[in-house]
Amino acid sequence: MSDEQFAKDYITQLHDLLPKLDTAKIADTIAAMRKVRDAGKTVYICGNGGSSSIAAQMVVDIVKCASLRKPSRFKMICLSDSIATLTAYANDEGYETVFVEPLKNFAEEGDMLIGISGSGNSANVLNAIEYANEVGCTTVGLTTGEGGKLKEMVTIPLTVPHGHMGRLEDCFFVMTHILCYFFTEVE
Helix, strand or coil, X not given: CCHHHHHHHHHHHXXXXXXXXXXXXXXXXXXXXXXXXXXXXXEEEEECCHHHHHHHHHHHHHHHHCCCCCCCCCEEEECCCCHHHHHHHHHHCCHHHCCHXXXXXXXXXXXXXXXXXXXXXXXXXXXXXXXXXXXXCEEEEEEECCCCCHHHHCCEEEEECCCCHHHHHHXXXXXXXXXXXXXXXXX
């Protein structure tokens, strides 16, 4: 396969995948985020690797773009942004605790946790979701629609019906940008 053909095939496959995203679930997430914001509550987000980068970028877009000069502002924290906290928990308590333990310091009823896991089986994300559900948070999961536990554990599953990590992450970015830019451009 030529370099150009690979690029064309990748773009075609992504083009075919985007209409399969569940816009009703994305709209449900927008409504839930609005409710959290208007109640003065906090949105937390977490993920590993590339999902951590997507989580951090969503915080930038929400805290700045969706809040700047707005009468209602979001409180949003990325649980993977404090590398010192993350590595302290990973070293002393195990990697599966890196999101749930800091969440225990802050999360309360009415907050929201967004967990991102391409496989849907990242133990640290699942532990955080489980705790958030227990304390009364709305939970959202960005994950594959082809398996994994995350989609079954969350209040609102935002699934991508594909297993290729690149296309999953492409779609995760698209969905988080829809969530962010609704509040930037519409509301």
